[in-house]
């Protein structure tokens with residue numbers, strides 16, 4: 001895993017801490033029927049996606065989100081100008097997150113970092129890492145609505161290294177389960193961000 | 200569409216009203232890349248699923264959720280006893296929702312009813328329709344974590360009426376997009392339920 005990514009603070013003590021217990025994380029896995037088989041297929045996906053993450057994140061952010069105004073604005077300055085450094089720096093963390101999703105064990109450290117990433121989409125932490133002035137908050141509904149695009153566009157990349165159709169299906173299913181588990185974890189970050197606003 | 204389902208109040212004036220505008224609903228569709236093609240494949244799915252909804256909801260609720268304690272408790276009384284009428288009555292509405300998801304136009308009326316269904320998973324409305332005493336609130340994270348199971352188990356049912364593999368894929372993709380759009384709509388219901396608690 002990479003350590004020279006600006007603002008990437010996996011495992012740091014100063015980052016957010018999810019209010020979920022390890023038991024509640026296990027419940028989320030059980031609810032999604034996320035099993036050891038999925039862990040294995042995510043490992044396989046990690047090997048497949050290694051070397052493709054720049055292209056994938058470019059597709060998501062520069063080819064898709066950039067053309068959808070209500071999503072694009074969150075990577076821009078408040079007057080709509082581009083912030084190329086913000087995009088470039090957060091892109092690298094986004095790329096690393098793809099590999100983390102596939103290769104990291106889903107333990108307390110991972111849970112806390114997913115929480116931190118959730119917070120970085122909300123007022124308490126958005127813009128802070130890269131010291132930019134952009135929108136302060138991405139509505140959770142807009143994040144959720146983008147999940148099908150993440151999943152749909154991921155599939156062809158999973159098929160690019162000669163795996164059988166069945167293997168690609170299994171990698172894709174494991175990936176899709178992980179997405180919803182992560183969104184479930186983010187609900188706590190969004191709740192925390194609301195409380196901060198009220199308090 | 201059926202009108203004799205107890206507590207099914209699609210289009211009723213007294214039900215919840217989503218705070219989302221029609222424009223925001225369109226944004227969710229754009230974000231998910233939900234297109235006219237998806238609408239067509241959902242219509243196809245509706246025809247395929249007609250007559251299978253009892254079996255599907257039975258699978259989800261009696262064969263899967265019933266065996267996952269942290270999910271099963273929400274259909275039970277507070278001391279863990281079974282509430283067969285509650286299950287039976289809400290099952291019928293759940294079945295109808297499958298067809299509504301496939302066949303209804305995603306307009307203001309539909310938006311408001313998705314909001315109402317979201318509310319029925321939270322304190323303001325859970326248990327009310329069937330006059331039962333059960334848990335008062337289903338955490339949103341547990342709902343989200345169950346989406347992969349809904350999607351995964353849906354696929355074989357979509358393939359049961361002799362459609363090509365490609366058609367099944369397209370129906371399934373349209374279904375999966377709709378799930379996330381509906382979850383995006385539910386975020387407002389969950390937020391509303393939190394405000395009610397605070398106020």
Ligand code: HEM
Nearest residue numbers: 071074075090093094097117120126127129142143146147
């Ligand atoms: C669909 C689910 C999404 C996932 C899994 C996701 C994932 C990520 C990740 C991994 C990062 C880097 C976080 C970090 O380490 O600092 C990130 C940052 C960011 N994402 Fe997302 N994202 C999602 C949806 C969206 C959407 C829909 C938008 C915009 C509309 C968006 C805009 C951003 C922005 C602006 C940042 C930089 C945040 C900051 O200021 O630190 N994301 N996202």
Ligand code: HEM
Nearest residue numbers: 270273274289292293296316319325326328341342345346
């Ligand atoms: C995965 C996404 C889910 C969807 C799409 C969904 C859908 C529905 C629908 C359509 C109804 C009938 C609402 C009505 O017309 O009254 C319903 C009711 C209900 N659902 Fe869900 N549900 C989901 C997740 C869950 C989960 C995870 C649980 C339990 C852990 C659950 C428990 C219930 C209960 C207890 C009711 C009855 C609510 C009441 O008291 O009126 N649902 N659900």
